[in-house]
Amino acid sequence: MIKRTSAFLILLAAAAAFAARGPVRLQNIRYYSYPEYTRVVLDLSGEVKIGEKVLKGGEDARLFFDLKNCRFAADYPLDKKSEIRIQAGNLQRIRLGQRPAQTLRVVFDFDRIGKYNRFYLTSPFRIVFDIYRQDEFVSRARQEPPPVAGGQGVPSIARQLGLGVHRIVIDPGHGGKDPGTSNRRLGLREKDITLDIAKRLNVILNEHKEFEIILTRPRDEYVPLEERAAIANSNQGDIFISIHTNSAPRQNARGVESYYLNITADPWAMEVAALENAMSSKSMADMRTILDQILKNCNISESRILTRFVQESMVANLKRKYDVIEDLGVKKAPFYVLLGAQMPSALVEVSFLSHPLEGRRLGTPEYRQTVAAGLYLGILNFIQSLGKK
C-alpha cells in the first residue's frame, strides 16, 4: 500500500514537471512589409530557444530557424499554418513546419537579403525580426557609418555636414482599444490628447514645404507598439517622436520630461517605461533580452541630442504662457516603441494627465497647441544644429 502510494506520487510529480516545461505555443505571426524593409513579429506563449541559419544567395536567399519545444497554439490562424505569402517587399514568403521533437521550423524566403536584426520583447514573449533589403539601411539624414553606440560628444558626419532632415514621423501614443492613461474625473484619455497634439504638430510642420510628415496613426485606431518603429523605418524617417501624457499614483506628480532609448537604473524612469510598454515593472527588471538590441542601437547619441532639444523647447514654450511648469529633464529608459528605430528618436511625456492642474490644462486646445509648438521648435532646433560644427 505504501509502495503504491509513493509510486502514484512520483507519477504526479513527473506530470507536473512536464506541464511546467510543456511546449511553448506559437500564437501568431504578424508582419509589416515594405519595399526596403520588413518587420516580422512572432507572438509566443513563453520564452523559446532558437537556432538560426542564413543562406545568402541571389535568387533563393533564406533565413531559417527552429523554435525548440514549441508547437502551434490551438487558435493559431489556419491560413498562416504552412505558408504565408507576402511578396510586398524583399521577403517573399514565410514557411512553417512542425518537425520531430517538438520543434517548429520557420523559413523566410527572400528575393534578396541584406542586414537583419533580431530581438526579443517580453510580457508576452515576442521575437522581432527587422529585415533590410540592403546591407546598409540609410535614412536620408544619416548617410554615414553609425557612430559607436553610446559614444559621447563625437559629432557625427551628418552633424558636420548638416545633411537635411526631410521625413518626420510623429507617433501619437496609444489608440483604439488602448486608451493609455486617463483622468476619469476630467473625462480625458491619453490617446485623444496625443492624437490632437500630433495633428497640431503636423499642421505646423507642414508649413515647411521641405518636410514630409508621417503619422503612425492619423485617427483613433490601435497600432501595436512593434508596428510604430516599423512604420518609421519603412518610410525612411529622419526623426521619430512618440507623444505621451504622464501618470503617477501620487496626485502631486507634475512636469514635463523626455526620454531617449537606453538602459536605466532610475526607478521612476523604469515605472514610466513599464507603463508605456504595457508590462509590469517587475518584468521590466529583466531587461537582459533586449539589452543587446539597445547597445546595438546606433542612434543613442543623436537621440540624446534630439531629446534635449525637444525637452528644452517644450518647457521654454510652455513657460512663456503658463506658470508653474516643472522641467523634469531628459531621461533614458527602454521603451519598446523606440526599439529598432533607425533614426534619432524621442518619447515625450508632455505633462501629467493625473495631476489636477496639468490634467485640466491638457483638456484645453490652447495648452495642446503650446505643447505642439514647443515640439516643433525642438525639432527645428535639432535640425539647425545638424548644420553647425
Ligand SMILES: [Zn+2]
Ligand atoms: Zn503613453
